[in-house]
Amino acid sequence: MRIIFLMLSLMLLASCSSLGVKPWERDILSKKEMQFGTNALEEGFDDHTYFSKEGSSGGRGFSSGGCGCN
Amino acid sequence: MQLRPKSKRKIGSLLARASLALICATTNVAKAQDTIVNPGAKSGYFSGKYAELKSWAKWSGEVGFLGYSETEGRVQALEPAVTINAEFENEKVWSTKLVLDSLTGASPNGALVSGQPQTFTTPSGKSNYTTKAGDIPLDDTFKDTRVNVSTSWSQPLSRTLKGSVGLNFSTEYDYVSLGLNTSLTKESDDKNTSYTAGLAYTNDKISAVGGTPIPLAAMAPSGSTQARDGSDETKSTYDLLLGMSQVINRSWIVQANLSLGYSTGYLNDPYKIVTIFDDAAGPTLGDAQSYIFENRPDKRFKQSLYLASKNNFKLGILTTSYRFFTDDWGLSSHTVESSFNYALSKKWHIEPGLRVYKQSAVDFYDFAIGNSEALPKEVTADNRLGDMMAITPSIKFIRKLQNEKEMSLILRYYSQTGDSSPSEAIGSQKGKDLFPKVDAFIVHLNYSF
Amino acid sequence: MRDSTYRFIDYQNYKAHSFFCMGGLCEVLVETSDSEESKKIFTSVYDEAKRLEIKYSRYRDDNIVYKVNNSNGKKVSIDKETYRLLKFADSMYYASSGMFDITSGVLRRAWTFDGSSNIPPQTEINPLLNYIDWKKVIFDKKSVSIPEGFELDFGGLGKEYAVDKCADKAKMVSSVPTLVNLGGDIAVTSPKKDKTPWSIGFDESLEKLSLFSGAVATSGDKNKYLIHNGKRLSHILNPKTGWPVENSPRAITVVAPNCTEAGAMSTLALLHGAKAKEFLAEEAQEYRVLT
Numbered sequence: 023m024r025i026i027f028l029m030l031s032l033m034l035l036a037s038c039s040s041l042g043v044k045p046w047e048r049d050i051l052s053k054k055e056m057q058f059g060t061n062a063l064e065e066g067f068d069d070h071t072y073f074s075k076e077g078s079s080g081g082r083g084f085s086s087g088g089c090g091c092n
Numbered sequence: 093m094q095l096r097p098k099s100k101r102k103i104g105s106l107l108a109r110a111s112l113a114l115i116c117a118t119t120n121v122a123k124a125q126d127t128i129v130n131p132g133a134k135s136g137y138f139s140g141k142y143a144e145l146k147s148w149a150k151w152s153g154e155v156g157f158l159g160y161s162e163t164e165g166r167v168q169a170l171e172p173a174v175t176i177n178a179e180f181e182n183e184k185v186w187s188t189k190l191v192l193d194s195l196t197g198a199s200p201n202g203a204l205v206s207g208q209p210q211t212f213t214t215p216s217g218k219s220n221y222t223t224k225a226g227d228i229p230l231d232d233t234f235k236d237t238r239v240n241v242s243t244s245w246s247q248p249l250s251r252t253l254k255g256s257v258g259l260n261f262s263t264e265y266d267y268v269s270l271g272l273n274t275s276l277t278k279e280s281d282d283k284n285t286s287y288t289a290g291l292a293y294t295n296d297k298i299s300a301v302g303g304t305p306i307p308l309a310a311m312a313p314s315g316s317t318q319a320r321d322g323s324d325e326t327k328s329t330y331d332l333l334l335g336m337s338q339v340i341n342r343s344w345i346v347q348a349n350l351s352l353g354y355s356t357g358y359l360n361d362p363y364k365i366v367t368i369f370d371d372a373a374g375p376t377l378g379d380a381q382s383y384i385f386e387n388r389p390d391k392r393f394k395q396s397l398y399l400a401s402k403n404n405f406k407l408g409i410l411t412t413s414y415r416f417f418t419d420d421w422g423l424s425s426h427t428v429e430s431s432f433n434y435a436l437s438k439k440w441h442i443e444p445g446l447r448v449y450k451q452s453a454v455d456f457y458d459f460a461i462g463n464s465e466a467l468p469k470e471v472t473a474d475n476r477l478g479d480m481m482a483i484t485p486s487i488k489f490i491r492k493l494q495n496e497k498e499m500s501l502i503l504r505y506y507s508q509t510g511d512s513s514p515s516e517a518i519g520s521q522k523g524k525d526l527f528p529k530v531d532a533f534i535v536h537l538n539y540s541f
Numbered sequence: 542m543r544d545s546t547y548r549f550i551d552y553q554n555y556k557a558h559s560f561f562c563m564g565g566l567c568e569v570l571v572e573t574s575d576s577e578e579s580k581k582i583f584t585s586v587y588d589e590a591k592r593l594e595i596k597y598s599r600y601r602d603d604n605i606v607y608k609v610n611n612s613n614g615k616k617v618s619i620d621k622e623t624y625r626l627l628k629f630a631d632s633m634y635y636a637s638s639g640m641f642d643i644t645s646g647v648l649r650r651a652w653t654f655d656g657s658s659n660i661p662p663q664t665e666i667n668p669l670l671n672y673i674d675w676k677k678v679i680f681d682k683k684s685v686s687i688p689e690g691f692e693l694d695f696g697g698l699g700k701e702y703a704v705d706k707c708a709d710k711a712k713m714v715s716s717v718p719t720l721v722n723l724g725g726d727i728a729v730t731s732p733k734k735d736k737t738p739w740s741i742g743f744d745e746s747l748e749k750l751s752l753f754s755g756a757v758a759t760s761g762d763k764n765k766y767l768i769h770n771g772k773r774l775s776h777i778l779n780p781k782t783g784w785p786v787e788n789s790p791r792a793i794t795v796v797a798p799n800c801t802e803a804g805a806m807s808t809l810a811l812l813h814g815a816k817a818k819e820f821l822a823e824e825a826q827e828y829r830v831l832t
Contacts, residue, residue, distance in 0.1 A: 032348050115702065
């Protein structure tokens with residue numbers, strides 16, 4: 023359960039600090055390469071490839087469902 | 093000296109006239125644009141329908157193709173996929189993905205390399221295949237095509253809350269899966285932080301070719317009664333995802349996900365066997381004697397923590413991620429991935445990357461079982477659950493097109509290695525490669541619009 | 542909306558859409574309780590703002606600005622819109638006695654206005670002055686040619702022009718009162734529904750400006766300045782000396798029937814340095830000066 027503790031502390035850290043930017047400072051963050059989840063098809067291919075060759079799965083999001091490969 | 097009367101607002105009126113000259117003619121421009129409301133539309137019923145469809149929603153999506161090829165005639169896969177997103181007013185989005193997965197080639201069946209040729213019965217029980225002495229036993233009887241369809245609907249529930257529901261269906265000749273998922277995302281007022289919670293339930297039906305094998309039963313020769321009980325099996329999985337993302341500063345954003353998964357039901361691989369070898373001193377020490385079907389526990393509790401960071405530097409954008417995975421089967425793994433996106437020009441980007449994966453085996457993993465050993469309750473020789481490491485260097489080429497469309501080509505080389513000479517190897521097993529490497533070339537081709 | 546800088550706030554009787562464009566925060570305020578209407582208006586404004594940002598940005602390699610700045614002295618074909626902008630730049634040149642010169646963009650190779658005291662040496666500035674001379678730019682309705690080494694920079698008039706075009710687009714799709722704000726340069730399509738004016742505030746003071754119709758533009762040093770000998774140097778450069786104009790007010794705001802005129806007036810005023818207030822008193826109708 024160390025993982026859960028680490029996760030909770032990360033969430034607390036984010037909420038009580040003054041991190042972040044103002045709306046007019048989002049120029050760099052608006053680049054496609056600076057966003058998570060903008061390469062969904064590529065990530066889906068990778069997740070499926072690694073899932074069928076290894077014993078671990080997921081992490082980034084929900085793996086899109088069953089195949090008989092692990 | 094003559095006093096010249098200063099004309100009032102000389103420059104002011106000049107500017108007033110010049111500005112009007114600049115911004116005028118807008119009505120004329122407007123009229124011209126009205127007539128090109130449907131660029132490319134020809135007259136007729138179908139083009140009319142096409143125009144209707146085009147304006148029904150804001151369309152976007154991806155079309156992609158995965159090519160996977162292992163060395164030495166092992167697994168080859170071709171996987172075309174397409175995702176279509178339709179965005180309606182008020183940010184409602186309907187998304188559908190279709191993937192076709194076509195697999196050919198041979199895969200290890202779990203049996204150990206032996207000093208003698210080995211013969212195995214095919215899953216149907218009707219025929220057999222032989223592996224030469226010293227070769228990795230590979231089962232090449234599975235050629236499979238899988239179809240996977242998933243669809244989801246997402247919409248804002250309030251100014252800062254967004255929800256989604258989705259359905260996922262996958263089918264191949266021996267495996268059918270149906271799943272439901274839902275999630276909620278909440279953004280902070282300043283949009284610098286977002287929290288996500290998601291739940292998923294998946295139900296799978298496994299109809300192994302020839303029927304489900306009886307766990308730990310011996311593989312019978314072809315033509316005789318097989319150690320299979322003919323029924324189908326089911327598996328249920330419950331997943332929980334908790335995630336958050338945080339903007340640190342103008343050039344830095346991070347993400348963290350905690351995933352918990354619980355699977356129950358039939359978790360075995362019905363095609364994998366474990367070698368029983370001769371552990372009595374003599375000339376056949378280490379040789380395979382028989383094979384039993386593997387058995388895994390019928391419950392599995394998985395946990396993983398995923399951390400990712402994106403940093404913009406003057407030279408380019410660095411993406412790094414780390415995933416820690418552990419489960420109650422004893423398996424744990426670390427995955428570190430990093431890539432650097434460098435802009436060669438406004439249109440061309442290049443992104444080298446590296447992935448390193450290290451896994452420690454499940455408790456019931458064994459490369460083979462000695463004849464005199466008591467049969468364990470659970471055992472698997474599936475290399476995918478053993479101690480191993482995988483390295484994947486990659487390079488991605490991106491060509492940006494008009495209107496935020498993009499094409500990309502990715503080349504990856506996947507190399508997996510494990511303990512080829514475990515210390516427990518005896519007799520004829522010594523000197524043989526007991527954990528065959530996996531080496532594969534991977535190609536992705538992708539177009540996003 | 543695939544633009545990740547886009548934000549939408551629904552205030553019931555009016556809607557606020559914001560996004561990042563032309564180097565600053567942009568807003569479209571629409572006085573309506575109809576989300577569909579507001580979205581229609583916003584989309585036409587957004588598309589127009591993005592179109593102009595792409596067309597006249599000096600940071601791209603696929604637009605008319607790039608073609609002209611890399612033409613090596615040859616003629617480049619232009620469209621009607623670019624011709625009109627060049628004509629306007631020409632009027633500005635003569636109205637300012639040569640102080641407003643859109644070939645002066647080359648000076649940014651020497652100057653970086655980051656609030657520090659890094660003043661470039663004169664030896665770096667002098668060679669650039671050879672590439673600044675609007676009179677050497679030759680253009681007609683179909684084409685433009687500039688000498689080798691010269692550059693055209695539409696930054697000084699592009700934003701205010703874009704505000705007017707966006708307001709026009711909004712007027713074309715709807716008669717609902719709309720305010721377009723691109724980085725502080727503002728135009729309104731009509732007074733608000735109850736015939737009251739839009740109330741526009743300033744960053745630096747509590748004062749509010751009432752706008753029934755027309756536009757407001759502000760020129761000033763905002764965050765782009767340097768400190769030299771205790772003096773604040775604005776980023777408005779004198780094309781004849783290569784140095785910032787001295788003793789100009791920190792910010793000048795002008796109200797005019799359209800944003801292009803308001804912006805031209807405030808920029809010209811700044812170029813008068815210490816005489817800015819005098820110039821405005823003579824030429825402008827409504828204005829604010831911040832010293």
